[in-house]
Amino acid sequence: MQLSLDDATLRRLENLTIPTHVAVIMDGNRRWARQRGESGLEGHIAGTEATRRLVEAAADFGVQVLSVFAFSTENWTRNDDEVQGLMALIEMALREELEDLQRQEIRVVFSGRRDQLPESLQNLLTEAEAATAANQRMTLNLCINYGGRAEIADAAAQIARDVQQGKLDAAQIDAELFASYMYNPQLSDPDLLIRTSGEMRISNFLLYQTAYSEIVVLPTFWPDFDAACLLEAIEQFNQRERRFGGRKS
Numbered sequence: 704m705q706l707s708l709d710d711a712t713l714r715r716l717e718n719l720t721i722p723t724h725v726a727v728i729m730d731g732n733r734r735w736a737r738q739r740g741e742s743g744l745e746g747h748i749a750g751t752e753a754t755r756r757l758v759e760a761a762a763d764f765g766v767q768v769l770s771v772f773a774f775s776t777e778n779w780t781r782n783d784d785e786v787q788g789l790m791a792l793i794e795m796a797l798r799e800e801l802e803d804l805q806r807q808e809i810r811v812v813f814s815g816r817r818d819q820l821p822e823s824l825q826n827l828l829t830e831a832e833a834a835t836a837a838n839q840r841m842t843l844n845l846c847i848n849y850g851g852r853a854e855i856a857d858a859a860a861q862i863a864r865d866v867q868q869g870k871l872d873a874a875q876i877d878a879e880l881f882a883s884y885m886y887n888p889q890l891s892d893p894d895l896l897i898r899t900s901g902e903m904r905i906s907n908f909l910l911y912q913t914a915y916s917e918i919v920v921l922p923t924f925w926p927d928f929d930a931a932c933l934l935e936a937i938e939q940f941n942q943r944e945r946r947f948g949g950r951k952s
Contacts, residue, residue, distance in 0.1 A: 715934060716764060719941050722894035724768040725761060725933075726916065728908050729754065731900030731924030738924075744788045749926035751796045758800075760930035762807055762841045764937065768890050769843050772908050776816065776850030793847060794824045801831055808840035814886040815849035816857070844890060851910030858884035858911075885911060892916065895940045897933075899925045915947045 729750060736746030754771060761769045773793055779786060797811075804811060811831040818825070828845070861884050865871040882888055892912045896905065901922040905913065919936040921928075 712930070712934065715938070719937055721765040721937065722917075722940055723766070724770070724891045724893045724895075725766050725936075726770040726772075726893035726896045726909055726913065727757065728772045728896070728898040728906055729925045729928075730898060730902055730906075732926060734900065735924035735926045743785055744792070746926060747789060747792055751792060753926050753928040754796070755800060756929050757933060758804075758809065758841075758843060759807075760933045762809060763930075764933065767841060768893075769841060770814070770846055770890075770893060770909065771844070772846045772849065772906075774815075774847045774849070775907060776848055776853050777907065779848075790821050790824060794821070794827055797827055797831060797845070801834065804831075804843065805835055805838070808838040810835045810838040810840075810842045812842060812844050812887050812890070814844055814846045814854070816853060817848070819848050842890065844887060846908070849886075849908075851905075851907045854886055855911055857886075882911065894945075895919060895936065897921065897936045899923050899928055899932075915945070917943045917945065 732746035732750040733743045734746075735749065736743055739745075754773075757771070758769065774789060778789070781789075801811075811828075811834075813828045813832060817828065820828075824847075828847075858881060862871065862876060862881070866873050890912075892914070893909060893916045896909070896913050896916040896918045898905070898918070898920050899922075901920060903920055905918070909916075917940050919939045921932055921936060923932050
């Protein structure tokens with residue numbers, strides 16, 4: 704369901720530069736649940752509603768690419784019940800939202816180590832990518848079993864194989880070529896990286912791609928995230944001067 708933006712929000716948006724690619728570290732589900740005396744799984748369930756609000760708001764605001772950090776390569780170290788619950792919840796949420804994503808003309812792509820996921824989730828991701836491939840309003844990059852170091856290692860390993868097999872000359876390797884071996888090289892680098900829950904770290908998310916991203920940390924726990932939070936982050940983004948390693952002009 705698309706948001707019905709009020710006049711005040713529309714006026715604020717008119718004066719803003721909307722970042723092309725927004726990446727989000729969705730943090731704080733378990734702490735949100737503990738504050739309410741609920742289970743961690745209840746926090747994750749509430750977090751899926753916040754993710755739905757984020758996707759709707761980002762598309763309505765005019766964001767072109769939205770990357771969400773749903774499950775990291777390090778999350779496998781959590782207890783088995785939580786991991787199994789998270790996998791089931793991710794699959795259920797994507798299955799329930801797929802028709803609406805299609806209706807909103809949102810394309811789904813996947814970033815991560817696919818072959819370590821449950822087979823049913825692998826199949827659903829393949830289905831979602833195929834079903835939404837022609838959509839152009841916004842691209843939703845689902846980062847599941849994703850780690851920035853893992854992505855860099857996977858890229859390096861594939862480059863090494865290509866050199867060994869004679870498909871690539873080692874002299875050709877530079878930053879641009881390396882970037883072409885990322886999971887989704889067709890996506891632009893994030894302009895804005897948002898982290899919730901007040902934690903000041905990037906937690907192994909899109910390490911190669913966020914070299915020059917502006918980072919906004921919000922105190923909000925993820926289940927409480929809404930369109931107003933996204934707007935606040937974009938307003939902070941607009942107060943920054945992006946230099947990309949250069950001097951102030």
